[in-house]
Amino acid sequence: MRYTCLVHFDPAVMQSPEFDKAALDRRSKAYDEELKAGGHFLGWQGLALGDAAVIVRIRDGKMLATDGPYIESKEQMAGFVLLEARDMNEAVRLAAGLPLAEIGTIEVRPIVQSSSPPPQP
Amino acid sequence: MNDFDLDRIYRAERGRVLASLVRLLGGFELAEEALADAFLAAAQQWPRDGVPANPRTWLVSAGRFKAIDKLRRSGRFRAMAPELRRELELEEDQMPPDRETIQDDTLRLIFTCCHPILPADAQIALTLREICGLTTEEIAAAYLSKPATIAQRIVRAKSRIHDAAVPYEVPPPAEWDGRLETVLHTIYLIFNEGYEASSGDALVRHELCAEAIRLARLLKELHPSPDIDGLLALMLLHQSRAATRAAPDGSIVLLEQQDRSAWDQSLIAEGTALAELAFARPPVGTYTIQAMIAASHAAARTASATDWPRIAGFYDLLLRAEPTPVVALNRAVAIAMRDGPEAGLRLIDPLAAGELAGYRFAHAARADLLRRLGRVEDARTAYAHTLELTQQTSERNFIEKRLRELD
Numbered sequence: 001m002r003y004t005c006l007v008h009f010d011p012a013v014m015q016s017p018e019f020d021k022a023a024l025d026r027r028s029k030a031y032d033e034e035l036k037a038g039g040h041f042l043g044w045q046g047l048a049l050g051d052a053a054v055i056v057r058i059r060d061g062k063m064l065a066t067d068g069p070y071i072e073s074k075e076q077m078a079g080f081v082l083l084e085a086r087d088m089n090e091a092v093r094l095a096a097g098l099p100l101a102e103i104g105t106i107e108v109r110p111i112v113q114s115s116s117p118p119p120q121p
Numbered sequence: 122m123n124d125f126d127l128d129r130i131y132r133a134e135r136g137r138v139l140a141s142l143v144r145l146l147g148g149f150e151l152a153e154e155a156l157a158d159a160f161l162a163a164a165q166q167w168p169r170d171g172v173p174a175n176p177r178t179w180l181v182s183a184g185r186f187k188a189i190d191k192l193r194r195s196g197r198f199r200a201m202a203p204e205l206r207r208e209l210e211l212e213e214d215q216m217p218p219d220r221e222t223i224q225d226d227t228l229r230l231i232f233t234c235c236h237p238i239l240p241a242d243a244q245i246a247l248t249l250r251e252i253c254g255l256t257t258e259e260i261a262a263a264y265l266s267k268p269a270t271i272a273q274r275i276v277r278a279k280s281r282i283h284d285a286a287v288p289y290e291v292p293p294p295a296e297w298d299g300r301l302e303t304v305l306h307t308i309y310l311i312f313n314e315g316y317e318a319s320s321g322d323a324l325v326r327h328e329l330c331a332e333a334i335r336l337a338r339l340l341k342e343l344h345p346s347p348d349i350d351g352l353l354a355l356m357l358l359h360q361s362r363a364a365t366r367a368a369p370d371g372s373i374v375l376l377e378q379q380d381r382s383a384w385d386q387s388l389i390a391e392g393t394a395l396a397e398l399a400f401a402r403p404p405v406g407t408y409t410i411q412a413m414i415a416a417s418h419a420a421a422r423t424a425s426a427t428d429w430p431r432i433a434g435f436y437d438l439l440l441r442a443e444p445t446p447v448v449a450l451n452r453a454v455a456i457a458m459r460d461g462p463e464a465g466l467r468l469i470d471p472l473a474a475g476e477l478a479g480y481r482f483a484h485a486a487r488a489d490l491l492r493r494l495g496r497v498e499d500a501r502t503a504y505a506h507t508l509e510l511t512q513q514t515s516e517r518n519f520i521e522k523r524l525r526e527l528d
Contacts, residue, residue: 001256001258034191037161038157038158038161039161086157086256087250087256087257087258087259087268088256088257088258088268088269088271088272089250089256089257089272089275089276090153090157092272092276093150093153093154110258110268
């Protein structure tokens, strides 16, 4: 089954002096390789902060566009990792290994099954 | 070259390989990671090098090796407890003689999974996932719960085991008081998951039945007790009919229609003797009473020769020992056979409308009695309701067939 790990964290964490972005990137990369080797890694994307977003909706046939973020909160959705796992508990175990779990919050959500083929890792 | 069935090996060996890895690596998470790595290595190497003579030992040692390698590379190794580190650093040939140890690993894991610090529902979820190999989603479907709820229950149970430093061991029999009952319950749960797979396409998962029987035998060797004999007898007697429970197309064959000449007479003889032995040693436990019921069925040469008064008598006894709605339901079915469908229906109606409203077998039994009474419309409604509660493919086919027969 496929799962998404939605990564949320407080962008302020990144601004603190003791935050070592290079180390986080290095560890994240190493873990991605580990996931790949285990056949679990389907892909990931990082997202710009919510204030870079434009919110769009159609009401009465008219488009309304406003500034983001859609949800104002201290922790923001910052990206996602797509995983292949045997079950929810395996997905949770794999998500817990993401270095980002140490600074933010990972929301593990099953991907609704459809007939479309899974993306190739 | 790919002349082996890795899926089959996975189903047969997964539980025992995991149990050994949990012991060797000292925890679930590491062991599960190692298990996945071991099977990945097998998928890569076996097509090239052939299947090793003993796949289980190969998988255990590959998993252990991969785990240590990973720990070393990630720097986690240094952070581990010294005694565990020493153990892990032993070379393969320095490891203690392992045949017996590996034999007992699943039993160790059962004592861990049903440790009294865990709530009952956590014990069940943990056993089904770790020992029976069910996925979180399958357990959720079987217990009409959400996968997210089950996932958390399992995560919490594992951290409790970790935090309380529950040892992975079979405690000495002197300390079994109060724990044996849960362990027997867990072994029976494993057997039932094999005998009555709660989801998926196969009705019987033979490897789980065989494993449960093996575990009960092992337990009996360690510590003879009538309750263990009773459970072992019950499982042997069920198992004696396993081959006749499903037609070649996978559909269910009911007890009364099974080919009795194909029942395994040596299992019946062993199970019956054990049941009678346990029954003669009071206090008589519930497994023993159930085994006596199964033995009564096994003794009947034809379905019509079944001694229903004797069976209904055992159910009276069972209901006193275990006054649960499910036992009351089974007793009602036996009484229907002894005194007619009307009498059974009077007992089942309140159960199906009350405590067993969500239990598919209650509605299936009710539907069957209504059918036998010729109350076609009521039977149709009851079968339709059963269908809504049933996920198992061959059970669904069976009910759908019964529904068509009413037309």
